[in-house]
């Protein structure tokens with residue numbers, strides 16, 4: 001896995017500037033239309049027919065033309081608005097509320113007898129968050145942070161290979177992008193997970209590890225509780241899913257927070 | 270008013286900036302603790318895998334090693350090895366073509382014993398073969414080890430950044446599958462069977478990741494269909510404007 005930074009170059013212009021620009025263009029267009037209609041009116045008044053007799057006829061023709069233009073503008077405008085809103089993907093929630101409690105005192109008796117031996121993950125499935133992905137294996141970048149998927153593999157989930165394998169005792173760490181510069185990515189919906197939701201991981205040894213979500217929490221990236229997230233105090237098989245959340249900083253080119261899903265091994269097959 | 274000397278002004282500003290910078294830069298905090306983790310994978314078909322974590326606090330360390338699939342009811346020597354390539358040996362390390370990577374053949378990869386992960390007493394190099402002070406696997410083949418101690422002399426906390434954890438002992442290689450036996454002798458001690466010191470599991474220590482993860486491009490943080498929405502809104506505004514204009518044009 002090469003080191004991924006392309007997700008962090010500044011994305012396309014945010015909505016506000018183009019909104020102002022398009023509005024200005026639209027206004028000028030609208031007014032020139034109005035002016036045309038007006039000049040049409042003055043041109044007609046030069047005809048030989050006495051204006052007093054024709055005023056009623058002209059008035060009704062004019063009215064029809066205006067009505068036609070106004071109706072098309074309303075219909076077209078509403079259609080475009082609807083299309084734009086349908087295409088809209090809601091951003092990762094900036095008003096996220098932590099859910100559940102991290103499992104710090106759960107049944108230690110289950111591990112390590114229930115825990116599985118080392119075997120790297122091959123795929124991940126989370127029906128409750130529409131996740132279905134093959135698994136990359138990543139290390140750390142020069143900054144000491146977990147390497148993120150890039151290029152052709154941008155939208156894959158990735159297991160941090162110095163963490164335990166899913167199902168092994170300890171905290172196994174899987175990361176994924178929340179979005180790219182084009183749209184939603186593999187972990188787009190994981191912040192919507194709730195305690196009790198299930199996570200399925202397939203391993204190279206053919207076994208499956210099933211985890212249950214304990215908690216979903218957000219942390220400032222600048223004040224990230226690395227020990228809590230990357231390590232497990234208990235000798236118990238746990239899983240962490242990490243993606244971005246909170247507000248996107250245009251200047252830093254990154255999200256301000258990380259969303260972390262904490263889960264505990266429920267069963268293996 | 271007296272004309273301010275430009276030179277002295279510049280000198281003054283530079284001095285102030287210099288002082289401010291000097292007082293800020295040393296704040297680069299030196300971390301007092303670090304955790305390293307390793308995935309132990311099998312060597313020599315042992316079937317032993319597990320994890321190790323080493324948490325430092327100055328020269329004091331807490332080491333946890335948990336393995337499964339270890340030879341049951343037997344003692345397993347385990348060490349932190351430093352000074353090699355910081356990696357685990359692959360099958361190519363079997364230079365004498367015995368079919369096994371022995372302890373000596375692994376040295377170019379994982380280095381020398383620097384810390385002996387004993388259950389009590391010395392943790393130095395002198396305890397490397399202290400068979401009576403290493404953890405025993407339970408009946409299911411699980412080894413669970415936790416110990417807090419001060420690093421032996423000659424080893425610094427920073428050395429752990431390029432270190433490997435190795436656990437030894439595979440009873441199934443020769444003769445009785447549940448005992449360290451068989452004719453071949455250990456490559457590191459004539460007093461021990463090859464099985465007792467054969468490398469069983471190995472993993473490179475890696476510091477836990479720094480901070481969070483940069484997992485977003487930002488596309489869904491804004492309004493992606495802004496042009497479409499703007500065009501629609503503009504059309505509606507124009508329609509409104511026309512309604513007003515029509516009223517004026519018709520009724521004047």
Ligand SMILES: [Cu+2]
Nearest residue numbers: 347348435436
């Ligand atoms: Cu060793």
